Amino acid sequence: MKPFSYARPATPAEAVQAFTAAGAGARYIAGGTTLYDLMKLDIERPRHLIDVTAIQGMDAIETSGDRLRFGALATMSAVAVDPVVARDYPVLAEALWKAASQQLRNMATVGGNLLQRTRCLYFRNGSGNPSSVGAFPCNKRAPGSGCAAIGGLDRGQAVLGQSDACTAVSPGDWPVALTAMDAEVEVVGPAGVRTVPVAALYRLPGDTPHLEFTLAPGEMIVGITVPKTAAGHRSTYHKIRDRESYAFAIASAAVALDMDGDRVSRAHVALGGVATRPWRAPEAERLLVGKRLTPTVALDAGHAAFAQANAGRQNGYKVELGARTVADALTIAAGRTV
Ligand SMILES: Cc1cc2nc3c(=O)[nH]c(=O)nc-3n(C[C@H](O)[C@H](O)[C@H](O)COP(=O)(O)OP(=O)(O)OC[C@H]3O[C@@H](n4cnc5c(N)ncnc54)[C@H](O)[C@@H]3O)c2cc1C
Incomplete structure (x- = not known):
């Protein structure tokens, strides 16, 4: 250090x-x-x-207005146990509960969570010198050095949103749930105050994978807002990992459903563990509208979410696993009573 x-x-x-x-x-x-x-x-x-x-008050959790608001310093554990969040927005509570460990969730903030960096093993196992190529080239750690994951051990790498320069997965669970729920972040910076959709906080890697977020230098997240919606009741965060606890997602799905009788009138679907940023799946959302949520329809939606997927040598399993994760999440969410 x-x-x-x-x-x-x-x-x-x-x-x-x-x-x-x-x-x-x-x-x-x-x-x-x-x-x-x-x-x-x-x-x-x-x-x-x-x-x-x-900073006083920046850990406040407000659930009484027409939107939920979480101060950036609210801890992951405090938001997860908030009674309104747990009751009306299980997708948010579950994304937090299923992340990290209780000790980490007690320390970690919902603002910091949004800006965590990839767990790609080549990014984290460099030479110790961020400006050199080190043991493994990594364009995120040392721009221009190359990507050891491409052609290397890519079992954990992204199948959506990757480039020739980087295939690292966006690691967070919470940003995926927030993306599905159309959340925004409130930002304060040298140029003043602005609001950014959570989905727009993340860049695709392209040729510049070391630039991960769209915040300008000095911009600070002060809060996160989530529009209130009845779809929150029929929602879930379904996370698949190598072990059942204390592990990052290899595939996850955040879903929320508005139903008109037994038909879907609107679907929110976002993917985690499979893409280079929290990944909204509009193809799946469109496919579901007006349909009865049969097992076949749920799996069709899952496959639609991965229609653009492009796997490497060892991560092809993520395409079918991810589709089935979406299908299971849809079934869980639809089974929840309002
Ligand atoms: C062993 C382990 C397992 C984990 N497992 C998971 C998991 O399964 N799922 C998951 O989602 N996460 C997981 N995490 C990550 C964990 O959730 C994050 O470390 C945590 O949420 C980060 O929050 P923090 O407040 O500690 O951030 P910090 O470490 O303080 O900061 C993180 C980044 O955010 C920036 N930052 C912090 N606050 C602000 C702000 N208000 N405005 C602007 N920039 C800010 C910092 O500069 C830094 O770049 C794991 C972490 C560990 C160590």
Whole structure:
């Protein structure tokens, strides 16, 4: 770990000011469960840490208005056990419950979760020097060095959204659920305040996989909002992993359904563990509208979600696994009573 300066501002404005004054190498830090980890691996080398955890009120959870609002500092565990979230939006509660471990969820914030970096083994197992090629080339860690996963061990890599430069999977569960539910983030930065759809927070890797998020330097997430919808009742986050607990998704699906009698009137479907960013599946959503949710229709929707999939050498299993994960999620959600 390299030396760094440390500041603990009391307001979002002070935090942005501290970030701007610190200049290149500044990073915000919240729960620290990802950033400290990457610093110890010598993959991240911030020169200035702006700790936002002393900002009062930025951990508030508000569920009484026409939308849910989660302050960026609310912990994953606090949001997961909120009674309104747990009752009316199981997709959100389950995405949080099924992530990491209880100890991590107690520390980790719902804002920091959105900006975690990939768990691609080649990204995390470099030389320890982010500016060199190291043991394994990684365009995300050392731009221009190449991608060892392409032609290498690609069992965990993406089948959607990858490029010739990067196939790393977007690791988070929570961003997938938020993408399905049309959530937005409230951002404060040097240029003022703005709102960004969660789905627009993530870049495709293209030729620049080291640029992962659309936030400008110094922009800080202060809150997350989710429009209220009756579809929340018929929703689920279905996560498939190599072991049943404490593991990242190899395939996941966040779904929510509006039903008109026994027919789907609107579907929300997003995928995790299979794509380079949280992945909305409009092909599956369109296929479901007006249909009775039979097992065949659910599996057809799953296959539609993966129509553009492109597998490597060892990750072809994700295409059928992912389709069946969507189908199972749809069946679980449809079985929930309003
Ligand atoms: C062993 C292990 C297993 C895990 N398993 C899972 C899993 O199964 N599913 C899953 O989804 N996650 C998993 N995680 C990741 C975990 O959920 C994240 O580490 C956590 O959510 C990050 O939140 P944090 O507050 O600790 O972020 P930090 O580590 O503090 O920050 C993460 C990033 O966000 C930035 N940041 C933080 N807050 C803000 C803000 N308000 N505005 C702007 N930038 C900000 C930081 O600069 C940093 O780049 C796992 C982590 C570990 C260590």
